[in-house]
Structures are given as C-alpha cells and as structure tokens.
Amino acid sequence: SKRYTITLLPGDGIGPEVISVAKNVLELAGSLEGIEFLFKDMPVGGAALDLTGIPLPEETLSIAKQSDAVLLGAIGGYKWDNNEKHLKPETGLLQLREGLKVFANLRPASVLPQLVDASTLKKEIAEGVDLMVVRELTGGIYFGKPRGFSTNENGEEIGFNTEVYASYEIDRIARIAFESAQKRRGKLCSVDKANVLEASMLWRRRVMAIASEYPDVELSHMYVDNAAMQLVRNPKQFDTIVTNNIFGDILSDEASMITGSIGMLPSASLGESGPGLFEPIHGSAPDIAGQDKANPLATVLSAAMLLRYGLGEEEAAQRIETAVLDALNRGFRTGDIYSAGNVCTFLVNFFIYILLP
Amino acid sequence: SKRYTITLLPGDGIGPEVISVAKNVLELAGSLEGIEFLFKDMPVGGAALDLTGIPLPEETLSIAKQSDAVLLGAIGGYKWDNNEKHLKPETGLLQLREGLKVFANLRPASVLPQLVDASTLKKEIAEGVDLMVVRELTGGIYFGKPRGFSTNENGEEIGFNTEVYASYEIDRIARIAFESAQKRRGKLCSVDKANVLEASMLWRRRVMAIASEYPDVELSHMYVDNAAMQLVRNPKQFDTIVTNNIFGDILSDEASMITGSIGMLPSASLGESGPGLFEPIHGSAPDIAGQDKANPLATVLSAAMLLRYGLGEEEAAQRIETAVLDALNRGFRTGDIYSAGNVCTFLVNFFIYILLP
Numbered sequence: 001s002k003r004y005t006i007t008l009l010p011g012d013g014i015g016p017e018v019i020s021v022a023k024n025v026l027e028l029a030g031s032l033e034g035i036e037f038l039f040k041d042m043p044v045g046g047a048a049l050d051l052t053g054i055p056l057p058e059e060t061l062s063i064a065k066q067s068d069a070v071l072l073g074a075i076g077g078y079k080w081d082n083n084e085k086h087l088k089p090e091t092g093l094l095q096l097r098e099g100l101k102v103f104a105n106l107r108p109a110s111v112l113p114q115l116v117d118a119s120t121l122k123k124e125i126a127e128g129v130d131l132m133v134v135r136e137l138t139g140g141i142y143f144g145k146p147r148g149f150s151t152n153e154n155g156e157e158i159g160f161n162t163e164v165y166a167s168y169e170i171d172r173i174a175r176i177a178f179e180s181a182q183k184r185r186g187k188l189c190s191v192d193k194a195n196v197l198e199a200s201m202l203w204r205r206r207v208m209a210i211a212s213e214y215p216d217v218e219l220s221h222m223y224v225d226n227a228a229m230q231l232v233r234n235p236k237q238f239d240t241i242v243t244n245n246i247f248g249d250i251l252s253d254e255a256s257m258i259t260g261s262i263g264m265l266p267s268a269s270l271g272e273s274g275p276g277l278f279e280p281i282h283g284s285a286p287d288i289a290g291q292d293k294a295n296p297l298a299t300v301l302s303a304a305m306l307l308r309y310g311l312g313e314e315e316a317a318q319r320i321e322t323a324v325l326d327a328l329n330r331g332f333r334t335g336d337i338y339s340a341g342n343v344c345t346f347l348v349n350f351f352i353y354i355l356l357p
Numbered sequence: 358s359k360r361y362t363i364t365l366l367p368g369d370g371i372g373p374e375v376i377s378v379a380k381n382v383l384e385l386a387g388s389l390e391g392i393e394f395l396f397k398d399m400p401v402g403g404a405a406l407d408l409t410g411i412p413l414p415e416e417t418l419s420i421a422k423q424s425d426a427v428l429l430g431a432i433g434g435y436k437w438d439n440n441e442k443h444l445k446p447e448t449g450l451l452q453l454r455e456g457l458k459v460f461a462n463l464r465p466a467s468v469l470p471q472l473v474d475a476s477t478l479k480k481e482i483a484e485g486v487d488l489m490v491v492r493e494l495t496g497g498i499y500f501g502k503p504r505g506f507s508t509n510e511n512g513e514e515i516g517f518n519t520e521v522y523a524s525y526e527i528d529r530i531a532r533i534a535f536e537s538a539q540k541r542r543g544k545l546c547s548v549d550k551a552n553v554l555e556a557s558m559l560w561r562r563r564v565m566a567i568a569s570e571y572p573d574v575e576l577s578h579m580y581v582d583n584a585a586m587q588l589v590r591n592p593k594q595f596d597t598i599v600t601n602n603i604f605g606d607i608l609s610d611e612a613s614m615i616t617g618s619i620g621m622l623p624s625a626s627l628g629e630s631g632p633g634l635f636e637p638i639h640g641s642a643p644d645i646a647g648q649d650k651a652n653p654l655a656t657v658l659s660a661a662m663l664l665r666y667g668l669g670e671e672e673a674a675q676r677i678e679t680a681v682l683d684a685l686n687r688g689f690r691t692g693d694i695y696s697a698g699n700v701c702t703f704l705v706n707f708f709i710y711i712l713l714p
C-alpha cells in the first residue's frame with residue numbers, strides 16, 4: 001500500500017474545522033484506494049503568532065517541505081489586523097508560498113447545475129460557467145523590491161512597492177497556463193495592463209513568445225479593467241485566464257463570487273518540484289468560526305486537487321469529487337448555499353456515508 | 358449672459374460622434390439658461406498621432422489648460438495597439454490627466470429603474486444600486502518611478518513599475534471622497550491591499566487620519582480582492598468608495614458593468630484648481646464607430662457633470678439630466694440598452710425636442 005506524508009496547516013478562524021473534515025475525507029478515500037496518509041499538524045498564521053510569536057515558524061516550513069503535499073485551512077483574523085507587517089498572519093502565508101516556491105496558483109471557478117441559483121447573476125448568465133484562473137503567485141508586487149516607507153524630496157512620507165517580472169517568471173507561468181488550457185477547452189486569455197505598465201508589456205511579449213510552443217491553444221489578451229467587466233457581463237466567454245499575482249488576486253475572487261459558492265472553491269499552488277500547497281479560496285471567516293456553520297467543501301475539493309495534482313492519485317480524487325456531487329444532488333447544503341427545498345445539515349457525516357463502498 | 362470656453366477632445370472611434378451629440382445638448386441647455394459656449398476642437402490620442410505624430414500635442418494641452426472645462430470623447434484603437442509606449446493613444450490621455458493635474462476621478466454607477474433589466478445581475482441585487490467610485494488619478498503605479506525595462510543579475514530581461522503614494526496625495530483624495538460621501542448617504546469605504554502592500558498601509562493610515570475631520574461620515578476599509586467580490590455579491594452595500602489609481606481602474610469598470618449600462622456612465626476628473634476633465638467611462642469601441650450605434654448618453658451625462666462640477670451651473674446640469682430620464686421614460690434606447698417594448702432610435706434629436714422650453 002502507498003504511503004504519503006501530508007502537512008496539515010489548519011490556521012485560523014474556520015480553518016481547523018474545515019481541515020478536520022478534509023482530513024477525515026482523505027483518510028476514507030485513501031483507505032478505499034489502498035493509500036495511507038501520515039498527517040502532520042503544524043501552526044501557521046495567527047495560530048503560529050499566538051504560539052511562537054511569528055507567523056511561519058521555521059519548523060512548519062521545514063516539515064512542509066519534507067512532506068508530499070500541504071493542505072492549508074485559512075489564515076487571518078481581526079485580532080492580528082493591526083500587527084506590523086512582519087507579524088501579520090498574511091505574511092506567514094506569503095512566506096509559505098515563497099518557501100515552497102509554488103509559483104502557479106490554479107483557481108477553478110465553475111457553476112454547478114445544482115447551485116446555479118446561488119449566484120447573484122441571472123441564471124442564463126451564470127449557468128455553464130466553467131473557468132480556471134492561473135495566477136502567478138511568487139512574484140510581482142507581492143514580493144518585488146524595493147518596498148517600504150521613506151520620505152520624498154519635500155519631506156513627505158511615502159509608501160512604495162515594486163511590480164516586477166523577469167522573463168523566466170512569465171515563461172514558466174505561461175507554460176502552466178497553456179497546458180491547463182490544452183486539458184480544458186483550448187482557450188487562454190492573458191490579462192494585463194500593457195497599455196500603461198512596462199511590467200505588463202513584458203508579460204504580453206513573453207506570453208506571445210511562449211504561444212508558439214502551443215499552436216493548438218487559442219490565445220487572446222485583455223486589459224485587466226475590461227476583464228473585471230467581462231467577468232460580470234459574460235463569464236462564459238472564458239476558459240483559462242492567466243495573469244499576474246495582484247490581478248489574479250482580484251479577478252479570481254471576483255470569478256469565485258460569480259459562481260455564488262465561494263465556500264465550494266478549491267485551489268492548488270504548484271512549483272517546478274517539491275510539495276504543492278492546496279487551500280480553499282475563502283478566508284478564515286472569524287465571525288462564524290467554531291459554530292459548525294462553515295462549508296467544508298472548498299477544503300474537501302482542495303484535498304481532491306491535492307490527490308490529483310500533488311500525488312497523481314486520480315482515482316481517489318474522483319472518489320471525493322463524486323461524493324461531493326452526490327451529497328449536493330441529495331439536497332445537502334450548508335447555510336451559505338442553502339435555498340428552500342434542500343436538506344440543510346453539516347456535511348461531514350454524509351460524506352463518510354457516501355464514500356463507503 | 359455668461360460665456361465659457363470648452364475644449365472638446367473627440368479622440369478616436371465613437372469619440373467624435375458622441376462628442377457631437379454632447380455639444381448640441383450643451384448648446385441647447387446653455388441657450389435655455391442664458392449661457393454661451395465657445396468650443397475649441399483639439400486632437401488627442403490616435404487622432405493626434407495620425408495628425409501630428411504624438412498623442413498629446415502641446416497646443417492641445419495649452420488650449421485645454423486655458424479653457425473653463427474639457428470634454429473628452431474616447432481614445433484608442435487596434436491601429437495603434439502595437440505602438441511603443443510613448444506613441445500609444447493611452448499615453449496621451451495619461452499626459453492630459455497629469456498636465457491638467459486632475460487627481461480626483463469621480464465615477465458614479467447607479468442603476469436607473471428604467472434600465473434595471475440591462476444588468477446581468479438578478480433584479481433584486483441590481484435595483485437601487487447607487488454608488489460613487491472616487492479614484493486617485495495622477496499617482497500610484499500609473500506614474501510612479503522608477504519604471505521601465507532592464508536586466509536582472511542573471512541577465513534575464515525584467516519589466517518594472519513603482520506603486521508609490523505620498524501622504525499629501527492620499528490626504529487630498531481622501532478629503533474629496535469624504536466630501537462626496539457627505540453629499541451622498543454618509544458612508545465611505547476605502548479599498549486597499551494593506552495586508553500585503555506598504556503603499557496601501559500608508560493609504561489606510563492617512564485615510565484614518567483624515568477621517569477625524571469628517572466625524573459625520575461612517576468610514577470602513579476593505580481589501581481589494583474582497584471589494585471585487587462584494588460588488589458582485591451585494592453592490593447595494595456601497596455608497597462612496599475611495600481607492601488608488603489601479604484598483605480604481607479595475608473596480609470602477611466592474612461597478613459600471615454591474616449597472617448593465619456602461620454606455621450611460623459619465624465621469625469627472627478634478628484638480629485643486631483649473632479646468633476639470635469630463636469623459637464617458639466607456640472606451641472608443643472602434644468596431645461600432647461611425648455606424649450611428651453608439652450610446653451618446655455617457656458623454657451627454659459627462660456634459661452635465663461638466664456643468665455641475667466644472668462650471669457650477671446646476672440648473673443647466675439638471676436640465677440635461679432630466680432630459681435623459683425623460684427620453685428613457687418614453688422608451689428611447691440605443692441598441693446596448695434596448696430590450697423588447699422600447700422604441701429604438703438614435704437619441705440626439707429626441708434630446709433637442711425634450712430640451713425645448
């Protein structure tokens with residue numbers, strides 16, 4: 001039987017409760033496929049701050065690096081909101097992404113027929129939406145230097161950051177995006193602001209250069225402001241979107257809200273080699289933490305992505321995805337996606353039932 | 358009788374045709390209020406490139422500066438898309454904003470009861486949306502230095518830009534936003550990425566400092582990724598939004614699409630003193646240029662903003678806004694906002710009829 005080591009990073013808010021569901025689901029799906037998991041629970045974010053004084057303890061990163069895949073719950077909360085930058089929970093997450101070198105963040109956003117009513121968009125606009133945002137995750141303005149505070153020539157305080165991309169960073173994320181488009185409907189839209197920013201001009205130039213390696217993919221380019229509009233106007237026009245770190249942050253959240261079920265959306269972050277990082281798109285939702293209200297499906301589906309992209313265990317991944325669809329088909333819903341006519345209950349036990357052979 | 362000099366910058370694509378409608382409307386509304394206009398037509402953007410080789414000729418800027426207000430159509434088109442940066446139509450627009458020092462861009466986005474069906478959002482989500490995005494327009498990553506192309510220590514090409522704000526730039530846009538919120542429903546939401554970016558941390562700190570001057574305004578803060586989601590989830594929660602140049606570019610376009618009638622939305626860009634710049638939110642739409650299909654209402658309503666914010670001519674501004682509502686109430690629509698049951702025709706003549714005493 002196969003054995004994998006998984007680092008679990010529950011984090012803050014609803015993180016621990018959704019991770020505990022996903023862990024059960026992984027164990028069960030694994031046992032049905034002859035896979036054994038060794039789980040290591042490590043602190044990150046606010047939980048790590050409270051425990052150790054820093055948001056990403058060295059031990060957490062080194063255990064994560066040595067494992068086969070990393071599953072993260074959520075980080076952040078009001079309690080740490082006014083912390084200085086190096087003591088923010090978010091800084092721990094950014095250090096983790098950087099430390100694992102996971103430069104490619106895959107964020108699928110699709111509208112399930114069962115949940116089309118949960119979208120705020122009209123039914124005819126929302127139904128059939130099935131897109132993937134490929135976000136560059138370890139470069140751009142998130143990590144660019146110089147950054148910080150200073151004073152200008154008039155003695156005024158300034159705050160500054162650097163948006164910067166090197167050609168190799170663009171090339172490697174472009175290749176991931178072209179490959180993702182190949183496996184989907186063969187269409188890639190690269191989003192930038194090349195009419196204003198030099199970093200975007202290089203982005204567009206490199207994406208066009210890499211396109212010659214993928215003649216079967218239809219490439220288009222769109223300015224970020226227009227993309228933000230088109231996602232609302234007609235999200236079905238998109239298959240795969242590739243964009244930089246900050247535009248990807250904004251557009252993937254917008255896209256996920258368009259599906260109406262942000263509590264359902266997983267993500268995978270991958271590097272050239274080494275363990276991938278898998279996490280739900282949603283935040284730590286401190287206001288509902290510990291009340292058994294959180295939708296665990298985004299984390300459960302992140303565990304499925306972990307099996308597929310992180311371990312190559314396609315059968316186990318599909319087992320989980322099928323169980324999620326079964327649960328929804330039977331009318332099980334958490335409050336965030338509940339509408340009249342559904343059975344409303346916490347989903348964890350139901351999963352375990354569905355997954356039984 | 359009062360006399361004002363207005364610089365008209367038709368620009369590219371549908372720019373000239375919508376400017377010509379707005380000019381007629383200004384003349385008529387003015388004549389009914391005892392106001393005379395002297396119009397000066399000047400080239401900008403692609404039109405200026407074709408004529409003079411540069412996107413903002415010196416004469417255009419100096420005439421604009423000497424006038425009482427500037428009305429712009431739209432700039433850009435496929436023809437110039439691959440131009441080098443200093444020869445892009447967009448560069449002319451940025452130089453114009455910088456040259457006129459119009460740092461505050463007001464972008465109202467409201468859903469008119471007559472047009473609620475034009476939104477892709479469900480009726481109960483879209484109806485009653487009435488928000489104003491106050492975008493910083495002459496700072497941030499659009500203008501920050503250093504910027505350009507270079508090579509890194511490994512000889513790889515890099516492209517880079519600087520996101521930078523000085524405290525005075527934040528203070529002055531914050532004051533405009535607080536004042537705008539005071540005149541509206543008294544709520545201001547400042548959007549930033551203060552969990553990651555130093556430029557945003559300073560932004561948040563200064564907005565909080567300025568808040569003490571406006572105790573009657575209720576201030577909140579939101580991260581930009583969350584704001585992009587909340588605009589889709591529940592746009593009615595917003596009254597006034599204030600944000601930086603690039604986030605404002607993205608969010609104001611998203612907000613305008615939520616109204617479903619981007620062909621209807623005006624904008625005003627104001628400085629400390631000197632003429633304001635008024636322009637529709639929409640682009641140059643080269644694919645429908647010259648076909649009498651463009652919706653002129655965004656430019657007509659920009660002319661109303663010009664009268665109100667640029668010249669202090671409230672009565673004439675209201676005359677135009679009332680005429681627009683009358684035209685819509687009578688069922689007149691351009692194709693972009695047309696739905697069954699409406700009279701569909703080009704609106705210019707109808708305006709002139711409505712405005713007659």
Ligand SMILES: CC(C)[C@H](C(=O)O)[C@@H](O)C(=O)O
Pocket residue numbers: 076090093094249552553582
């Ligand atoms: C928490 C924050 C630092 C993070 C980001 O901006 O990347 C989050 O918004 C995300 O998208 O994963």
Ligand SMILES: CC(C)[C@H](C(=O)O)[C@@H](O)C(=O)O
Pocket residue numbers: 195196225433447450451606
């Ligand atoms: C044309 C472009 C430079 C411009 C901008 O990014 O500011 C436009 O998108 C706008 O919002 O007015």
